[in-house]
Amino acid sequence: MDPFDTTAISAPELAARIDPSTLRNRSGGPLYLEIADELRRLIESGEVSAQTRLPAERALSISLDVSRVTVASAYKHLREGGWISAQRGSGTYVSPTGSLPSWGSLAGDRDTATLEFVNASPSASPLLADAYGVASEKIRDRFPLGGYAPLGLYELRESIAAYYRGWGMPTTAENILVTSGATDAIHAVLATFTEPGARVLVEHPTYPGVVELVHSLGGRCIPVPIDPDNTDEFVASADRAARQSAPTLAYFMPDFSNPSGARLPLRTRRQLSATMHRHAVLTIVDEVAADLSVDGSPDIEPFGTATPDVATVTIGSTSKTVWGGLRVGWVRAEAGLLARVAATYARRQLSVSIIDQLAAIELLGRYDEVRQVRTEASRIARDHTVALMRDQLPDWHFRVPDGGLAPWCSLPDGIRSSVLVAEAHAHGLLLAPGLRFGTGYAFDDRQRIPFTRSLPEITSAVEILARLSSENTPAPAVASSTPAAVV
Known part of the structure; x- marks a missing residue:
């Protein structure tokens, strides 16, 4: 067994990121130091993540068209600096970023x-107490029933669908799966579509929980730098990363991204959605912060509206607009994709709390006020x-x-x-x-x-x-x- 729960990067992929042609155009120090510098840059930037297994010296030397001694010297230099470590019989790994808690x-x-x-996570909305008051009365009618709603209460799924229709995104209750918060929704989607060794494009910086989850599923995050003041470049970078890494999934936060705060303009999000669809990348869209405009900027067309419905899975939640303690989130997807996610989620959760769902119905009925x-x-x-x-x-x-x-x-x-x-x-x-x-x-x-x-x-x-x-x-x-x- 590998010493770390990790993923690997192939020699051709790593060589492409190092780009040996640029190394030979430099002047100055030994070639092994230039290779080591490039590797360190990739680790620092996150393009090669912590605990990734690096290629064997011989394989990388072939892909870089350099001697094995050169690669061995570069690895030795990085080991001495603490950037990588070698495990006898297991390979060479990027050193973990410390013993940080989850x-x-x-x-x-x-x-x-x-x-x-x-x-x-903000304090509770002042409208929450009244919503639970209404829910506590309505739940009495459900006491004779079993108390489970595997997909979510129909009334809530229809309320969420109406929310998307109000955004101009055709949606029915059959497109909605209710989950116990956004984290459960993200977990269900990633667990459904992340195969061991899969590559997932993520904006960089990104939500830490996704990085942890992808890694735990045996996947590897491919970071795409994002600058809130130059979102057009993000599209070009995502296109380039998709060509180089052949990802199967992407995880983006197009509205008020956490933590960068970036918001993609209409033209940019349409270009990004079309780009991912062209590369056959299923895009997971986290819209938890979509309703958190502080300065009253208008709503923007939801990501993926202009591309086929099978290209996008959307995550939503009440956690930021209402309260993190109201554990109601959801997945919106094309019916076939949603069925797969629902099957995964059913193995994890029988039902979301009924009283929470009833409270969420009340709040969505007053969502403009919320x-x-x-x-x-x-x-x-x-x-x-x-x-x-x-x-x-x-x-x-x-x-x-x-x-x-x-x-x-x-x-x-x-x-x-x-x-x-x-x-x-x-x-x-x-x-x-x-x-x-x-x-x-x-x-x-x-x-x-x-x-x-x-x-x-x-x-x-x-x-x-x-x-x-x-x-x-x-x-x-x-x-x-x-x-x-x-x-």
């Missing part, structure tokens, strides 16, 4: 003295956070998000997220390290700061970060062959 356990058990800023309440609260919290950070953290750079739930910040030189998060934890502030949003060693220079807590909590969190940021002196230069330390 994404779901980062927040841990918090008491009232702890500031929990790991999850970008969205308006969340928008107003988010705008106040966003503006409060931005003003504090500009005043107390002037060296932190970020794009003011026009939607979503958090700014994605560039840290000042000399400050690493992994170190900052550990120091903040000691002061009662829990944060997710930037590394968690990537597939390799990327984003240790980034930090996500959710504006989903109360205004006093946000104030306290920024004060702690300002104090820690001022106390941190620039770290001494680290040799290029040594990976960033991970806490």
